[in-house]
Amino acid sequence: MTATSSTAFYRVATALVIGFIVLPLAIIIWSSFFANKILSFPPQGYTLDWYVRAWSRDEFRDGLFLSLQTALFASVGSLLLGVPASYALARFKFRGRDVVTNILLAPMVVPGIVGGAAIYIFYIDIELLTDIQVAGAAPGLYLAHLLVALPWTIRLTTAALIGFNASLSEAAASLGASAATIFFRIVLPVIRPAIIASALFAFVASFIDLEKSLFLVGPGRTTLQIAIVNYLEWNLDSTIAAVATVQIAIIATLLLITSRYARLSRAF
Template sequence: MVRGTQLHERLGRLAYGAAVWAGFGFLLLPILLVLWLSFFSNEILSLPPDGYSLRWYTSLVAKREFVDGFGLSLEVAVLATAVGLAVSLPASLVLVRGRFPGREALLNFLMAPLIVPAIVIGAALYIFFIQIEIATDVPLSGSAPGLVGAHVLLTIPWCIRLLTANLVGLDPAIEEAAASLGARAWVVILRVTLPLIWPGLIAAALFAFVVSFGNLEISLFLVAPGETTLPIAILQYLEWKADPTIAAVSTLQVLLIGAGLVATDRIVGLARVI
């Protein structure tokens, strides 16, 4: 009877492990397919390929739309991440440490961009910016501040989620002990709170950067004339061609994001903050 139970448990663990690995394989299959396609030598995608080549990677340097799009996406993502963290950190401290009416409503408001489709946010912001231009003559639509501000809305929910999770796990007695020794509130935050939640800060910065860098919908509405982000450049390229260049660009994006995830996991351990 005991031997039968052990056999049943072993079979259950094997079935569970097989299901997990099958799930991972299903998720990785599209990425591996894109990686494979990026090395095809023929311009028209067909199976089996005529051969393999690195020319799609080397030709990216000469394609200004991708180079310029990468530069603009990187600039906007860095700025949006910095501003998003600057806004989300005090908001998270208030939400976790504060006790006031409307706290849940404020949290739901800050997390709303995760619920509303990005295309709806982009259209709404475009109309809102146009109305501001009409009323004040301040050009926001098609401007860098308008685009960065829109991307900040995308970063705030991720920063709030990760920072609040870290603050909830932080013992308030540590901060109270520092305050009881005469430290002012801002000193407690800078010298005690931030060093203790820095893994959450790094994880929040990484996820905010990824969300902003890969956004397409909001950028379509708010990007300045004559400029383009990398996702828009990819979309525009696909309107006219379907060669492995897009697979090469996508592979580089995956490698960039993957390197960031690995580096973050090595520094702080993603399992601790997610």
């Protein structure tokens, strides 16, 4: 295979992969404007009524707000816990470090439905022992989503810290800089892209979570993902496409804002 044909092959393969990823999203966005009463092809016309209908339904509006609140809590909480934990895992050697790392990353590999059921049973045990309601309450949902988000922060921040040049910290320490000064003035600026990427992926992981939320939402409270599933049980129109388009717009906006302040490619 010549160099020209090899380049052409890779370009075609890349275009096919990108098309495979982007095409379903484009179809969802396109179908959100269909005027058809039942979602079908070809479109009979175009309208914005489905967006108005989605916003007028309490389950979608309230679900969106709850999902945003939960994802924001999970993102901030994962940074507050994950960055110090990553620093300790990457910079210090202690007995059981690999075990701690595997435990912190376990939520990424455990199936969501299994994790949700385990958390629910754990919450029930807490309620039996303390008479404090956790399952079905907002704090229980927030903590579960923090568990979803934390592994992303641990993974990305630890990777950035492992690649950090330790001689910079040693030089600062030899000049009399304290540990806090070294972290905030030297380490933190270097790993900032990884921290921003961690916050983004933690937010998205929480925002799109369905399995754990199914077990933990309380009466009268539902996340956006659960509202979508409940609506699809009895309806098949472009309302869902409109809701999905809003989710795509939110995530795309976050990606653009994040890339404005940090190059995501530097975080991996």
